[in-house]
Amino acid sequence: MTRLFVYGTLKRGCKNHHHIAGQTYVGDARSVAGYRLYNLGDYPGMVTDATDTEGVTGEVWSVDDAALTHLDDFEGVAEGLYRRERIRLLPPFDQIETHTYLYNRDPGTRALGPIWTE
DSSP states (O other): OEEEEEOSTTSTTSTTGGGTTTSEEEEEEEBOSSEEEEEOSSSEEEEEOTTOSSOOEEEEEEEOHHHHHHHHHHTTTTTTSEEEEEEOBOTTSTTSOEEEEEEOSOOTTOEEESOOOO
16 A cells, blocks of 8 residues: 545545545645645646745545556656655654655646645
8 A cells, every 4th residue: 555645636525536536545634845736727736846835735545556556647657747756744644655746847837835725
């Protein structure tokens, strides 16, 4: 099982949640500072940003290998749209290895700030 931090349309109640439904919700979480969300139209993209002081809110899920493979495809990892990598979260998840999807292209100037709402 892999712990996965989701921050946009995969969250509970959002339009793409069905891609993660059936996996195990662990809890609400916030990243450490250094990440920012960008409005990419129909979905957000999270990037590293050394100037950010607030982090990003989201959810932690425990996903099996089949779901992770599906999510990698859905997020466009092979095409270079997103990349999956480890992320540091605030307590109580600070001691748990967790991955997330970071936007892998230039987001331009469409910053949303620390919270994405749908």
